[in-house]
Amino acid sequence: LCMNRCQQLMDKFDRRTQMKYFQPRFEPPGSQKITFDPNTFRGALDWRNRYRRLANQCVNYELKRQYALMAYTTVEYCTTNRRPEEESPITSSLQSSPGAFDEIDVAFLVLLAMLLILTVVSTAYDCHQYHRTKPCSGALFADGLKDYYRSGFERPGHASRCTL
Numbered sequence: 001l002c003m004n005r006c007q008q009l010m011d012k013f014d015r016r017t018q019m020k021y022f023q024p025r026f027e028p029p030g031s032q033k034i035t036f037d038p039n040t041f042r043g044a045l046d047w048r049n050r051y052r053r054l055a056n057q058c059v060n061y062e063l064k065r066q067y068a069l070m071a072y073t074t075v076e077y078c079t080t081n082r083r084p085e086e087e088s089p090i091t092s093s094l095q096s097s098p099g100a101f102d103e104i105d106v107a108f109l110v111l112l113a114m115l116l117i118l119t120v121v122s123t124a125y126d127c128h129q130y131h132r133t134k135p136c137s138g139a140l141f142a143d144g145l146k147d148y149y150r151s152g153f154e155r156p157g158h159a160s161r162c163t164l
Contacts, residue, residue, distance in 0.1 A: 003051055003078070006058035021057040021064065023072045041077035048075045 010018050036044075056073045063069045101109070 001055060006054050010057055018057055021060040023056060023060055023070045025072055044077045047078035051075050
C-alpha cells in the first residue's frame with residue numbers, strides 16, 4: 001500500500017467524504033485477541049500512529065468501490081522506497097537507519113565471532129597435539145586420525161608417561 005498514492009487519493013475528497021471511508025476498530029464476538037509486539041519492526045508504533053487513519057480510508061475506498069465492503073485495517077510496519085539522501089526530515093526521524101545494529105544484533109555478532117575464534121583455536125591446538133603425538137612411522141595416516149581422539153592411555157603407539 002503506497003501511502004503517497006493514498007494521500008493523493010484522499011486529498012481529492014473533503015473531510016466529511018474522507019470520514020465515510022474510515023472504519024473504527026471493532027471486536028467481533030468470539031474473536032481471539034492477537035497481540036503484536038511493536039518492537040518486532042523498528043519504528044512500527046510511529047508508522048502505525050502516523051498512517052492508521054490514512055491506510056484505513058484508502059483500503060476502504062478500494063473495497064467499497066470494487067466490492068461494496070468496508071473493513072477495519074491497521075498498519076503493522078512500513079518500508080520506504082526512498083534513498084537515504086532523498087528522505088525528508090520527518091521520515092528520517094521516524095525510521096532508524098537500516099545499517100544500525102541494536103543490542104541483540106551486537107550480542108549475536110559477538111557470540112558468533114567468539115565461536116568462530118574458538119573453533120579456529122581448538123582446530124589449531126588439535127593439529128598441534130596430533131603432530132606432537134604422531135603414531136609410529138609404520139602406521140598409515142588414516143589410522144593415526146582414527147585413533148587420535150581416543151583417550152591418552154588407550155591410543156596405540158602412545159607412550160604412557162606417569163609422574164609421581
